[in-house]
Amino acid sequence: MSVREEGGGTWELLAPAAAAPTRRRGRALQESLRGAVRSGRLAAGTRLPSTRELAAELGVSRGLVTEAYEQLTAEGYLHSARGAGTWVGDAVRAAAPGGVRDLAPHSPGVRVDFRPGVPDLSLFPRAAWAAAYKTALGGLAHRQFGYPDPRGLPELRTALAALLTRRRGVVADPERLVVCAGVAQALTLVGAVLRERGERSVAVEDPGSPNHGTLFAAVGLRAVGVPLDSEGPEPAALAASGVRAVVTTPAHQFPLGIGYSAGRRAALLDWARGVDGWVVEDDYDGDFRYDREPVGALQGLDPERVVYTGSVSKSLAPGLRLGWLLLPESLAEAVVERKRMADLGYPVLDQAVLADFVTRGGYDRHLRRCRSAYRERRDALVRALAADLPGTEVSGIAAGLHIIARVPARYGPAPVLLERAAAAGVGLRALTDYGADRDDACGRPARAAGGGAGRGGVALVLGYAHLAPADIARGVRTLAEAVRGTGPGAP
Template sequence: MSGSWVNSAERIGADLHLELSGPGGRRAALTRALRDAVRGGRLAPGTRLPPYRSLAADLGVARNTVADAYAELVAEGWLTARQGSGTRVAERAAPSRHAGKAPGTAPPRARGPRHDLRQGTPDVSGFPRTAWLASYRRALQQAPNEVFGPGDPAGRVELREALAEYLARARGVRSTPERIVICSGFAHALRLLSEARVLRGPLAVEAYGLPHHRDLLSRAGVRTVPLPLDERGARVDLLERERGVLLTPAHQFPTGGPLHAGRRAAVVDWARARGGLIVEDDYDGEFRYDRKPVGALQGLDPERVVFVGSVSKSLSPAVRLGWMVLPERHVGEVLAVKGEREAWASVLDQLSLADFLARGSYDRHVRRMRQRYRERRDRLVAALAERAPHIEVTGVAAGLHAVLRLPPGTEAATVARAGRLGVALDGLSGFRHPRAPETVPAYDGLVVGYATPSEHAYAAALDALCTTFPNP
């Protein structure tokens, strides 16, 4: 017969579509529609329904039709009506979320590991809620009206200005706001660079790295060539006819360690001579413990290096903000691919991060988390020295993870044993390039993300980890 959108008086914006159809006239149709909305969960227990007159006007029915439908549902127990409180969905009218299941059967629950020591995630319990909320409120209150329209694909100028200052001071990046393009993270940056044909194959990548990035490049038609690693980082001396190279020079992922100073200079010389491009993944450059900070490779030649960073490790992957500092000649190409308006990164989050950076809140948060992660790193090393001294720990001078070297042939069994004990771990072999040459050793090991557990869960996670190792 008809359908209409009804807005609950107490749940602003929570519209409910009532379809008045079927036999029995308007009252019967309205009663069925309301009953179905409660039974299906679209009207939650405790929700206050609109007054008779309001609902009647919305639906184009008589006021008495609504009053009679409400009265019938009150009598059936679906609704309650009290003086001064209006008509509400009864608390005991909560719908079954598992209709059709046998009585008494508990619904299956997806259970995560008891102890998550996988790499890639910071301690999300350390997110600076109070300071971030203060920045968000200021950003919202001070935002010009244009903020609520289509966003600039380059990103808000306030954030690009704040990033240019911060990256120059903290990471040694040479840039201007005009050369910064905001994105949602490193994977998004790779997609944009590939679609813009800034990245073309063959592209050299470190022989150990994230499979997700290699897969993304492959789907974009960019062939990757594995570059061997040693104690000084990527063997950039082996670069030949590649058009570019993707590096993690501040802290090689996942094996750890910075790219040696001589090799940093050598790869820039190679890019100049060959007309190649270097993509610098600065995924956790702020977190260093036992050595001086390693500045950005980009500072050696801003016209040959694309510097990419994000807040996924320093703040949270949920914020979904990253940035590219591009050579001048590539800015227009990337923006052309990104489109006429910002489709990925929230403009309000951009303004919040700009305020967070400008007020020093980001620096204070990074220093606090650096100390927390240093203490966790120390506790991990101490626990292994005491309970598993035969396990070698590497890559711990910086970052949020450690690599534990295992006896040959024991990685798969160790990861499986850890899983049975409720400990989630990444095996080192999973990060090895599938076409890595035989000259690249295939080490057995674990990549342990010591930042991932919350503070209160870390001691138990360490204890469980130490029970997983094979005997010497």
């Protein structure tokens, strides 16, 4: 039985392979046959024509068909036996049809998205990055394209150590700096090492980043929420938690937007020394302070008790997946070995590009540009809220990429306000989305003070860095019209 008779449309599928350029014809025939089996157009058990017959039908050499049969037989797509011919094997299952999905975060139907967490990606310094890429590619020695130091390229570790010492006041030894695929991998590495050493739980800020607890859960650690007051994590609650490690955002707490007080920073380090534990400092947006110079990182006060981590996700772009860890001596060797096991090291070329970009001053110039733009956008958001949603209270220090805005209770309980905003195409996040029993820096209970229709109104976490001032004004105006019942999101 021939492919023409049994396979139906398969003949048409193989014909283009026969018409391919001579040097490509054999590979094209193999790909066509393989695709026909995978798609089910050649079903299991289908007997194929002899090599002589198929070669004659396609107008190609018999040797080319013989080679194709032998290759697919070796791969398991076909079976053959002397005197019995060649047929399609039964181990292959037809692939399910379907397109390629994109699982990256999207906001369909949103006209203005105030949800926090993303910088302005249009500010990414493409020209400077391309120049750094060219320089880095030309400067790497052949040997550097081999398996790298799992800690990272020495040039990048040296450049980052100098940068972080200068900008964030850390104690940065390049020998204890590990380049990671963002803060997510950094926390996973640290969590895995803590789990190996017998820890079973870790404290996280409440409210705080949901990703912290999720990442630690992935390596077998239970997240214990510690409430915050206006200065930082409550010392009594932290002591009562029984943990020996806590994840913090001292420079600009996410999401409340407070900066830890000097007294609370000292108390946090005293706690770590007392329990022989560690503070994990996520310095996610420490470079962005608009009313004064940024407060230095906590790690600078005690580098043997603080695990410091950061990335370029808020300063350059999260898609670069470039971050770093500064480790106490007690954890360094174990974390480096865990990094080696995880991925054998971060891509060398990407590291060389960032090293060049930092060393030549491109990173500092980019940060200055971003700080100016984001300060302007924060001011635009505060003005728009005052004009279109009077009575809204803005809290948190003038820093980062988001603010906390408490909208007056007269605009409705949280579910109604959020529903109307969504109907109007305005993307929002309530403070209570971040898993808090409290929703403001004064420690008031969320349900009484802002999670719903309580006297305090509804607390929103509004991102602004990725929005132009005109879009910010339009978004706040649209939100105001929706919650007042005069816009497209009104009932």
